[in-house]
Amino acid sequence: MYRVVQWSTGNVGRRSLRAIVGHPELELVGLYAHGEDKRGRDAGELAGIGATGVRATGDVEELLGLGADCLCFNGLFSDTELLARFLESGTNVVTTAAFLTANHLPPGERERLVEAAGRGGASLFGSGINPGFMDMITAALTGVCERVHSLRMTENVDCSSYASPGTWEHLGWGRPLGQQRIDPSSNAMTGSFYDGLDLIAGVLGVELEDYANETEFALATRDLDLGWMAFPKGTVAGQRTTFAGIFDGRRVIELGVVWTMADDLEPQWPGTRGYSIEIDGEPGVRASVEIRPSAVDGVALESDHMDLVMVATALPAVHAIPHVCRARPGIVGYRDLPLFGAAQSLSGG
């Protein structure tokens, strides 16, 4: 059994916690809570499952002192110094916040993590569904190609039930045009999309020469009050961004996101919801991935589409835990770990 500390019980963290408690190789030993109202409460109560005997705390020293095998970090913002402290204490880290390669962190932060991991003999792995898992899937699909000319993966999601005000406020949504942050130098959340470009380029055996991004914003055409956040008429409530990787003077990899809070924004962008992959090559490959509710009675734990996207964000990191605990020290990615999936999770029905 690997002993795990869970960091936070937000949209992603609640799903991680539930999966950790239900995982036959993992034992929950500690839980961090940022919110004062969560501290002292049982982890099971915060995750909507039965009591675990583990109570949430805001005491980082107490959590470090547990000497856990792994920290599962699902805080709103990544925190290099915090992750480095866990790594140098010998605790491996998996995270959904901002990590794949750490190539696009602010200066010095990658080095700090690598040094800490080396000192503690620990490893760090970061992936959600996107960035993360979908980059890996896109890269893997090139495995049937004799030649690859270019490829594109696009995430198109209705985010109206992604109740993460911190995320949208950080991106500058709900405010008039001109106050948004997309450049990775000013936006901690977009750097890992560039890491996704690097991951795919690495599988193709090349190093990208340059990067580009283009972003358009869509505005609310009426006052949108989603209960968890308001997007007044005329403010940003949608975004379409393409992150591009350039090789040999050409845009060879494009990673796109289309995120919207309503269907009647201005402008409206055409496209199919879900994840679509287009590889132009010999042969070309087209694939789509849809996150959807289970049709089988007794399997479904959740049914709302965005709730299931949150499950799909949490699980790549949770499933990685045993492998990350056995990996070489340092920052590790999909290419450093064995092929892994939902081990021992087959359910009845």
Ligand SMILES: NC(=O)c1ccc[n+]([C@@H]2O[C@H](COP(=O)([O-])OP(=O)(O)OC[C@H]3O[C@@H](n4cnc5c(N)ncnc54)[C@H](OP(=O)(O)O)[C@@H]3O)[C@@H](O)[C@H]2O)c1
């Ligand atoms: N790669 C992907 O596919 C993907 C997809 C979605 C999200 N993510 C990332 O996963 C992480 C978690 O996302 P989420 O949707 O779970 O986020 P969230 O629910 O909005 O926030 C996560 C937790 O952060 C803490 N928090 C809230 N406001 C805070 C503030 N102002 N300052 C510091 N901490 C605050 C709370 O912790 P407590 O619970 O401890 O009170 C909250 O539960 C984020 O880094 C997000 O960017 C990745």
